[in-house]
Amino acid sequence: MANKRPVVALTGASGYIGTNLMKKLTDHTDVIALSRNGENKEDTEHVNWRSCDLYSMADAEKGLEGADIAVYLVHSMMPGAKLTQGSFEDMDVILADNFAQAAKKQGIKQIIYLSGIIPEDSPSLSRHLRSRQEVDQILRAYGVPVTTIRAGLIVGPKGSSFPILKKLVKRLPVMLLPKWTKTETHPVALPDVLNALDKSVEDEELKGRSIDVGGPEVMTYRSMMLKTAHVMGRNPKLVDLPFMTVNLSRLWVSFITGAPKETAYPLIESLTHPMTSHPENEVPGISRGSITFEEAAKDALEQEAASKAKVNKKKPNLSIQQDVRSVQRIVIPDGKDANWAAQHYVEWLEDRLNPWIKTTVDENKNCRIGFSAPAVELLQMNYSHERSTSTRALYYVTGGRLTDSRKNTRGRMEFRQIPGTNEAIVAIHDFMPSLPWFFYKYTQAKVHLLVMAMFSRHLKRIEERSVNRAITLE
Structure with a gap:
């Protein structure tokens, strides 16, 4: 008799990382794909879609029913209601607490959480990183073993950080470089992040651990801009502006890229921290990716171009709920x-x-x-x-x-x-x-x-x- 495939509940299954991770997981697991609009998706042999609003604990409990493992890819930087009052940090608390309590009630054996690399010697963390750390603590609070995959800047065609970087390079013939552009970070290609998440499933040795993942290079944001420009065939002029504050940078980046301030502001605040992998948090075969930044950037841009060619420009007729x-x-x-x-x-x-x-x-x-x-x-x-x-x-x-x-x-x-x-x-x-x-x-x-x-x-x-x-x- 063949071994029963483990059942993985995947939050954010219709999102950027969730969609790609689901393709890997279905090779060896059955997936419960959780999305706010899961009823509009079509089930396949190894994927069962469920509608789930994680702001509701009852929904979270129904969503995780029957699962062995749960993957948490959720954050609340973008408002989910027509009028949203409150900070993303406080909303993240609700989402994580509902998920963690539901996981406990449904007998989940492992939670896998995608977070960010946390600087260990920083006197104060940005709002974004504090929130990621608080979510980690909440997920662990009810006794379900948690494996936290902590990544720096993820290089892929969508997401948040790399598209902002790409738009800056594309739209500015002269790039003004604040002090934070000299901060070191550990970019990692999307396939390497997916590999780390996938390999964590049912690995007993990784339960309860926080694992840092990064690519083969530690780089500054300045060097990433230059390499992105090279891939795009551009040659922008770079001007150092050490007096530009983080607050000014937030406004500048949001204005130039068109990124919503709910996304851009917390991310820019985090760029002042060196986000590099810590050797004591590394696991062989998981932590160190093999894809260089330039290779990942080129692949991301090619995927984006191919995706745009297929997009149906007709906007769906969505009714707006006045909630x-x-x-x-x-x-x-x-x-x-x-x-x-x-x-x-x-x-x-x-x-x-x-x-x-x-x-x-x-x-x-x-x-x-x-x-x-x-x-x-x-x-x-x-x-x-x-x-x-x-x-x-x-x-x-x-x-x-x-x-x-x-x-x-x-x-x-x-x-x-x-x-x-x-x-x-x-x-x-x-x-x-x-x-x-x-x-x-x-x-x-x-x-x-x-x-x-x-x-x-x-x-x-x-x-x-x-x-x-x-x-x-x-």
Whole structure:
């Protein structure tokens, strides 16, 4: 009897790296391909597509059902809702926490996570690298063995970093070089990254490890620009501008390349760090790629040209959902948990906005928020006993004047504690407002941000008083 093929759940299966990795995985595994629009994909012999929104823990649990191994290729630099309030770091926390808890519940034997090389001697990391590190810690928090593949700049036809580099070379006859262009990095070709991810599947010796991967060359960003220019047949003039700050560089790169600031800004901030492979984190046969930067750049440009020739320029007719995602990070005072924070929020809201706002909580923890005079119910939120724990309080938005009850099928609010910390994420997902979009965006949405900022300051004061009392008792 033939050995049963392992089943791999692949997040981001329709994305740049996921699509290419799936081709390798299907040689020896069966793949559960997870995508937000998986229902529109066609299954094949070794690929089963599933729709999965990782902002929903229930979706994550269904997505990982039946899998042995899970590959995590997710990040949240681009907004996923029509209106997104919050930082990519905080949204990454939700995605990783849902995934890690679902992996634990479904008996996943190994998580494989693609991250970035983390500088070991840097006093402070960029937002992007801090987030990658925090996601790594969250994925490991529930006991499922994690293999982290940490790569520098990945050279391929799509993705984020290399296309930005290519556009700079293509569009600038004179290239202004800030100080960060002299920073060393360890570029790696996409096929070498795919090899590292593929070889990690079911490798017992790699479970629990962080593995750095890079190509055969350590290079500066300046030298990568020159080699990219050579491949493209260009000869730009280079001018050193050591006084150009990272903030100016972010604006300059985003403007020249047209890259969204949500993508360009965090990436440029990371370029000040040397991102080179550490010998103690290397594994023979996995860490060192064989494809040179110039070979990888040439192949990436050829693939891009071939892809453009095949593209159907007719844009699909996609309906835009008028939904909202709002995510903020708060401090939970010592000795308290996420459920306390949720209940305290409702009490604080009435106390802080008295006499205009009235809140009620029934014996099942269901909340009602409204104006006190005249009596108008603004929001109804029902507490989910089934989906809540001491570290997560989940409420479904079920009614009220501020929500569109006909369209609001998945609207919810949650208070979620970040594993191993005294911080929590407060998030609203898939909320469908009743106000016309323009008015909502500049009224209710702004008020929510203001209220959450006030609540965050309130919790910090409680925490500071607690710390001061502890010091006094000592």
